[in-house]
Amino acid sequence: MLEVTGLQKIYRDREREVEAVRDLTFQLTEGELACLVGPSGCGKTTLLKCIAGLMEPTSGTVELAGRSVTGPPPDMAVVFQEYGRSLFPWLTVQGNIELPLKEKKLPKKRRGELVAESLEAVGLSGSARAYPWQLSGGMQQRVAIARAIAYEPRVLLMDEPFAAVDAQTRADLEDLIRDLWNRFDMTVLFVTHDIDEAVYLGQRVLVLSSSPTVVQDDVSINLPSVRDQLTTRSDARFTELRTRIYSEIQNAKHTSAAAK
Amino acid sequence: MTAYTTRSAGFARKAVGRIAAWFLLPLLLVLLWWASSLSSGNYYMTPPNEIATTFGEVWTAEAVSTDVLPSVARLLSGFAIAAVLGTVLGMALGLSPRLRALTEPVLEFFRAIPPPVLVPLLMLLIGVNTSMKLAVIISGCVWPILLNTIEGVRAVDPVLTDTCRCYGIRGRRWLTTLVLRSASPQIMAGLRQGLSIAIILMVISEMFASNSGLGYAIQEFQRSFAIPEMWTGIVLLGLLGVVLSVLFGLVERRVLAWYHGMRAAHRAG
Ligand SMILES: Nc1ncnc2c1ncn2[C@@H]1O[C@H](COP(=O)(O)OP(=O)(O)OP(=O)(O)O)[C@@H](O)[C@H]1O
Numbered sequence: 001m002l003e004v005t006g007l008q009k010i011y012r013d014r015e016r017e018v019e020a021v022r023d024l025t026f027q028l029t030e031g032e033l034a035c036l037v038g039p040s041g042c043g044k045t046t047l048l049k050c051i052a053g054l055m056e057p058t059s060g061t062v063e064l065a066g067r068s069v070t071g072p073p074p075d076m077a078v079v080f081q082e083y084g085r086s087l088f089p090w091l092t093v094q095g096n097i098e099l100p101l102k103e104k105k106l107p108k109k110r111r112g113e114l115v116a117e118s119l120e121a122v123g124l125s126g127s128a129r130a131y132p133w134q135l136s137g138g139m140q141q142r143v144a145i146a147r148a149i150a151y152e153p154r155v156l157l158m159d160e161p162f163a164a165v166d167a168q169t170r171a172d173l174e175d176l177i178r179d180l181w182n183r184f185d186m187t188v189l190f191v192t193h194d195i196d197e198a199v200y201l202g203q204r205v206l207v208l209s210s211s212p213t214v215v216q217d218d219v220s221i222n223l224p225s226v227r228d229q230l231t232t233r234s235d236a237r238f239t240e241l242r243t244r245i246y247s248e249i250q251n252a253k254h255t256s257a258a259a260k
Numbered sequence: 261m262t263a264y265t266t267r268s269a270g271f272a273r274k275a276v277g278r279i280a281a282w283f284l285l286p287l288l289l290v291l292l293w294w295a296s297s298l299s300s301g302n303y304y305m306t307p308p309n310e311i312a313t314t315f316g317e318v319w320t321a322e323a324v325s326t327d328v329l330p331s332v333a334r335l336l337s338g339f340a341i342a343a344v345l346g347t348v349l350g351m352a353l354g355l356s357p358r359l360r361a362l363t364e365p366v367l368e369f370f371r372a373i374p375p376p377v378l379v380p381l382l383m384l385l386i387g388v389n390t391s392m393k394l395a396v397i398i399s400g401c402v403w404p405i406l407l408n409t410i411e412g413v414r415a416v417d418p419v420l421t422d423t424c425r426c427y428g429i430r431g432r433r434w435l436t437t438l439v440l441r442s443a444s445p446q447i448m449a450g451l452r453q454g455l456s457i458a459i460i461l462m463v464i465s466e467m468f469a470s471n472s473g474l475g476y477a478i479q480e481f482q483r484s485f486a487i488p489e490m491w492t493g494i495v496l497l498g499l500l501g502v503v504l505s506v507l508f509g510l511v512e513r514r515v516l517a518w519y520h521g522m523r524a525a526h527r528a529g
C-alpha cells in the first residue's frame with residue numbers, strides 16, 4: 001500500500017544544509033495501523049510531509065498503491081503537528097470541518113451528518129459554532145482530528161495529534177482512533193514521541209534513530225486486537241514491548257553520539 | 261441579578277464615558293478656535309458661530325446635490341475601482357514571485373510619483389472630465405491597496421497552505437477561503453489608507469480643473485474672499501472624512517470580526 005524507499009531529505013538554504021532524514025525504507029500494508037516514534041528533531045514531520053506529497057524528497061521514493069507520490073494524493077488526510085495553525089481562524093469549527101467536504105462535492109445533508117458525527121466522536125458536539133481561537137489547545141487539536149476523520153480518508157497521517165490534550169482525553173482519543181480504524185478500512189500512520197502510546201495504538205511500531213535518521217527498528221506489536229486502557233497497559237507483553245522500544249531509542253542516541 | 265445590573269450600569273457608564281471622550285477634544289478645539297478668533301479679530305479666522313450659521317446658508321439641498329453628491333460619487337467610484345484593481349492585482353503579484361520580480365522596479369517608480377503631479381498630465385491625456393478625476397483618484401489610492409494586498413498574500417500561513425493542498429482545496433475556493441481571507445487584515449489596512457488618499461485626491465482633482473464639486477467650491481470661495489463660506493467647505497470636507505471613516509470602521513468590524521477576536525484571545529491567553 002505505502003512504500004517508502006531510500007528516502008532522504010536535505011534542507012538547504014543559503015548558509016547551511018540540514019540532513020533531516022538520511023535513508024528510510026519501510027512498507028505499510030493496506031489497512032495497517034503503524035506508529036512512528038523517534039527523538040525530537042529526528043525528522044518525523046519531514047517524513048510525513050514527504051509521504052503526504054507536500055514536500056519533495058532529496059532522493060528516494062514514496063509510492064502509494066503502486067503510484068509514485070508527487071503531490072498530495074486524494075483520499076489522504078493529515079493532522080498537522082501545528083494543529084492550531086492548521087485551522088482557519090475565519091471559519092467556525094463547523095466551517096473548518098465542512099470545507100474539505102465541500103471540495104469533495106458532498107451534498108449538504110451528508111456534510112451535516114459527517115460534521116455532527118465527527119464532532120460527537122471527539123467530544124465537541126457543543127462547539128460547532130465556535131471559532132477555533134475560542135477553544136483551548138486541546139480542543140483545537142480535536143477539531144483538527146474531527147476534520148480529518150470527517151473526510152473519510154483511506155490513509156490517515158497524524159503528527160503528534162494528542163500533544164496538547166490532558167491524560168484522560170488522550171486515552172479517549174487513543175481509543176477513538178483504534179475504533180475508527182477498526183470500523184473504516186483506513187491505513188494509519190501515527191507519529192508520537194510517547195512510547196506507551198505507540199505500543200498501545202499500533203500493530204507495529206517503527207523506531208527512528210536520531211539524526212542522521214534511519215529506521216532503527218521495526219517492532220510488531222503482538223497484543224490482542226481488542227485493546228483496553230486498563231488491561232492492555234498492564235499486560236506483561238505491553239511492558240516488555242515498551243521496555244524494548246525504550247532501550248532501542250537509548251541505543252540510538254548512544255550510537256549517534258558515538259558516530260559524532 | 262444585582263451583579264448583572266451593576267455590570268450593565270457599569271457598561272452604560274463606560275459607553276457614556278467613551279462618547280464624552282470622543283467629543284471632548286473637538287469641543288475644546290472649537291472653544292480654542294473661538295477664543296483666538298475673537299481675540300485676534302483676524303479677517304481670515306471666522307469665529308465658529310459664524311461658520312455654523314453660514315453653513316446652513318451655503319450648503320442648501322441644491323448646493324449639496326450639485327457640488328457635494330457628484331464629488332462623493334466620484335470619490336466612492338474611484339475608490340471602489342482602485343479597491344478591485346488593487347486587490348486583484350495584489351493577489352496576482354503576491355502569489356507569483358516571478359510576476360513580482362518582473363514588476364517590482366516599475367511599481368516602485370510609479371509609487372514614488374506623488375499623484376497630484378499627474379493631474380496636469382492626465383488633463384492633457386484624458387481631458388477635463390469625470391474620467392480624468394477618477395483617474396487621479398485611482399492612480400493615488402491604488403498603491404496602498406496593492407502593496408498591502410501583496411504583503412498579506414505573501415504572509416499566508418504555510419501550515420494553512422499545506423492544509424489546503426492536502427485536502428485538495430484549490431481554484432476559486434482556495435482563492436476566496438484561503439488567500440483572500442487570510443490577507444484580509446492587510447487588505448483592509450490598505451483600503452483604509454487608500455480611502456483617505458482618495459478624499460485628498462478628490463479635492464485636488466476638482467481644484468485643478470473643474471466647474472463643480474466640493475474642491476471647486478472651496479477654491480471659488482477662497483478666490484472671491486468669501487472666507488466664512490470657505491470655512492464651511494473645509495468643515496464639510498472634514499465631516500465627510502469622519503463619516504466615511506466611521507462607515508469604513510463598521511464594515512471592517514464585520515469583515516475582520518474573526519481577526520479582532522483572535523487577537524483579543526491571544527492577548528488574554
Ligand atoms: N523547513 C526547514 N528548513 C530547514 N531545516 C528544517 C526545516 N524543517 C525541519 N528542519 C530540520 O530538520 C530536522 C527534522 O525536523 P522535523 O520537524 O522533521 O523533526 P521531528 O522529528 O518532527 O521533530 P519533533 O518531534 O520535535 O516534531 C530538524 O533538525 C529540523 O531543524
Ligand SMILES: [Mg+2]
Nearest residue numbers: 044045081159
Ligand atoms: Mg514534528
